[in-house]
Amino acid sequence: MEILRRLAKPVSHLVVLGLLALSLHLPAAHAAMIGTEAVINAAQVQQDRERLRDVFSRDDVKAQLLARGVDPAQVQARIDSLTDQEVQSLSGKINQLPAGGDSLLGALVFIFIVLLITDILGLTNIFPFVKHQKRY
The missing domain is CATH 1.10.60 (Diphtheria Toxin Repressor; domain 2)
Structure with a gap:
């Protein structure tokens, strides 16, 4: 019985250290539905x-x-x-x-609309067809 105790103590220490080492190095797996x-x-x-x-x-x-x-x-x-x-x-x-890149026509239309709006608001006087209200 004494021989068994002497062998069991180092083996139990080795088993405990082995389990500790395995539990520390393995991360927990997380599974989920995709x-x-x-x-x-x-x-x-x-x-x-x-x-x-x-x-x-x-x-x-x-x-x-x-x-x-x-x-x-x-x-x-x-x-x-x-x-x-x-x-x-x-x-x-x-x-x-x-497909052809930037459109020059689109830029010209945008500029025309901006100038027309500023002319209608009375900020500019560019287009002769816009009737301006007389200010007193």
Whole structure:
């Protein structure tokens, strides 16, 4: 019996230390359900990221980037470092832009409307067809 006690004490210490070591190094696992919306959003973000890579890897876009002193490889690295929200925002903005770039006609119409409104309010006197009220 004495032999068993002498062997049991170091073995029990070893077992306690082993259990302590295992419990300290293993983090607790947290499981949760993944919703369909999260899966769809992740797939959409991946598609948007690929679309951005495709847009910035086109030859004409690369030429414009180089003309402005931007390295296309650095652009690809920055696309990879964007957050999901930034990717979705940038992809949405690219989809909304006109194919030919900024429209000169749109800018001219905007300027005409601003000048017309200021002329109607009496702040300017540019257009002869606007009838101004006489001030006393």
